[in-house]
Amino acid sequence: MNKKIINKYTSDNQASNLPDYQQCYQHFKWPSVTTQLNIAYQAIDSHLNTSNENKIALRWLGKQNQCVDFTYRDLAEQTSRFASVLNTLGLESGSRIFSLAGRLPLLYIAALGTLKAGCVFTPLFSAFGPEPIRSRMEIGEANVLVTTMSLYRKKVAKWWQELPHLKAILLIDGAGVLDDGCYALSKLMENANAGLPCVKTSPDDMALLHFTSGTTGKPKGVVHVHQAVVAHKSSAYYALDLHATDIYWCTADPGWVTGTTYGIIAPLCLGATMIVDEAEFEVERWYQILDQQQVNVWYSAPTAIRMLMKAGNEIRTKYDLSHLRFIASVGEPLNPEAVVWSERVLGLPFHDNWWQTETGAIMIANYASMPIKPGAMGLPLPGIEAGIVKRTNKESEQATLEVLSEANQIGELALKQGWPSMFRGYLHQNEKYQHCFTQGWYLSGDLAYRDEQGYYWFVGRADDLIKSSGHLIGPFEVESALMEHEDVIEVGVIGIPDDIAGEVVKAYVTLKSGVIPSEQLQKQLKGFARKKLGAAVAPKEIVFRQNLPKTRSGKIMRRLLKARELGLPQGDISTLESDEQ
The missing domain is CATH 2.30.38.10 (Luciferase; Domain 3)
Structure with missing residues (x-):
């Protein structure tokens, strides 16, 4: 979209209270926190004995159209039970609790219960394959894994006992005779203490460990502390215009940082009611949820927005979206056309914002109080x-x-x-x-x-990081997995543009001498990668090359692969050794 359209759109949508941003930005001061602070207390227990206590905190919508409500009092009791389970298993403050599950109530309870116990919570994306799961658990020195029977059998059972720090597997739907070291979480919860108080932690105590991909090595464990909750709460208020009276839906999976920060912590800190949908994306289901649950604030991702656009405008007319008052997007830059489309079709423009795993919270945003420039990240938040x-x-x-x-x-x-949510380290x-x-x-x-x-x-x-459907994928991790195949000698991985995902993974593969390239081998390599990495990370396209462009020191030039793929200038190739294009 050219600047004429952007400027016209901006001038047609001037916000009357723009000076509010300037005043707030200039005078904002982060509250000083020098005493005890715990994320779980701020999100849950602080609402006890207030008007929010019996308010719905979490409404869970199951795949089979179940609907289960949890009040703030319910969550307080359930998270205390989970913290009590950790105590019973001998877990001390600072222990590392990992999760690997879909959007199930016990996952959300486990996340908050972990923090309530003074332990460290680490979410893993359930679509990962065994190798990304194992590498992250090894680096993070996982003590406990919370998962489901299905994911345990498919991705964890064969190797978990080889991890020296891992003490227990808590199975959300566990029942019957289980492997040694595995426990049925629901059964343990029944006998746990529902009144266990929140552990008193200091602002600088480690609370969250999120993993982000690296370009040249293993994933990095990003360390966040309890003080981050100050920015979680503040940024949701300023960037998402979220209030206690709102019904809020963040569509991000809790396996990623957005799904933890803005899908669990921030809305609860502000006393809102949050919607959690177990099912995967489906156009009609999403419109139904927005309509039937009377969602006021909706936080989603460009990939999903583009899929709604692709489905056409007619389906939207079946649903009442009049309760929506603010919609936002994150994960990757939102193309300007999506902002204009949402204004026309949904009645509201999507407000893009920018942040990273390392920043811990939204840093730059398009506010409700300011005109939007479609395609822009926006302005810095107060305090940033x-x-x-x-x-x-x-x-x-x-x-x-x-x-x-x-x-x-x-x-x-x-x-x-x-700022309070600035990461405090890469683990080790x-x-x-x-x-x-x-x-x-x-x-x-x-x-x-x-x-x-x-x-x-x-x-x-x-x-060289690849941003696909809002998730960062490290090319090194994909290359390493493909290199394990017996026919592969060398691999170079890049991201290429995709209308829906933003980018998808493409792999250039050099085969060992004597191995003949074929369509069958391409399919075999794709399947091999999916089994190891999971469909979300594995390459969508694989091509064979006799040689890959490398520097004289032997480093594969991903930049050059991408330039050739997209027909861009190749830039400085003075360090390139000979290769076949």
Whole structure:
């Protein structure tokens, strides 16, 4: 979409209370937290003995059209029971509790109960294959895994006892005779203490461990502390315009950071009623939920929005969406056409926002109180100082930054250190963590620019990470899995554009001498990768190449693979050794 359309759209949709943003931004101060603070207490127990106590906190919609409600009092009791189960199993504060499950009530209870017990919660995406699951549990030194019977049998049973730190498997639907070390969670919950008080934790105690992919190595464990809840709550209020009176639906899976931060913690801290749908995306079902549950605030992702657009506009006319007052998107840049479409078809524009696993909460957003520029990330949240920077002396240990002050200059998006949800480390990778900061700025790795009005615009990643359906996929992890196949000698992985997912994974494969390329082998490699990595991470396309472009030191040039794939300039190839295109 060109700038004429963007400017016209902006001028036609001026918000009357824009000065509210400027006033709030200039005078905002983060509350100082120096005493005890626990995320679970803020999300659940703080509502006890208030008008929210008997209010619906979580409404669960099952695949078979079940509907189960949990009040704030119910969640307080159930999360205490889960914390009591951990105590009974001998788990101490700081223990690592991992989850691997779909959107089931006990997953949400386990997440909050873990924090209530003073333990560390780590969600895993249930569509991962065995290898991504195992690598993350090894790096994170998992003590307990909460999962289902089906996922346990398919992805965990064969190897979990090889992990030295793993003490127990809690099976959400466990029943009958179970493997040694496995427990039926529901049965344990029945005899647990529903009145167990929340453990008193300090603001800097580790609370959440999220994993994000790396380009050249294993996944990174991103450490967040209990103080992050200050930003969780504040950002939901400012960026999502979320209030206690709202019915709120975040469609993100809890296996990802958005599904934890804004699908569990933030809405409960604000006293809202949140909708949880067990089923996967289906156009008519989503419209039905928005209609029947009278959703006020809806937080979704560009992939899902594009699928709604693809389904056409006629289906939307069957449903009453008059209760919707604010809709937002996250995960990857939302294309401008989607904003204009939602205004026309849904009656509201989608408000895009930007943040990362490392930032812990929304940093830049299009507010309800400001005009939207379709395609822009928006303006920094109160309490957040953003900037566009350029790294200088990159090869030196004394690397410095130049802050680009003029509008429309492309550089790296950076944030001034110090906000409450800023990550406190990469687990066991302190050097990599320290490399993220220079001269008091956190360097995001995202390229962007700031326009004349201060709006930030995403340009692309500065590294090779692939963003598919809002999830970051590390090419190294995919390459490593394919390299385990007996016929493969070399692999290069890139992301290529996709109308629905944004990007999908494409793999260039060099076969061992004597192995003949074939369509059958392509299918076999795809299946091999899906079994190891899961469908969400495995390549959607595989092509064979006799040689891959490499530097003289032998490093595969993913940048060059992508340039050739997309017909872009190849740039500096002075370090390239000969290859066949």
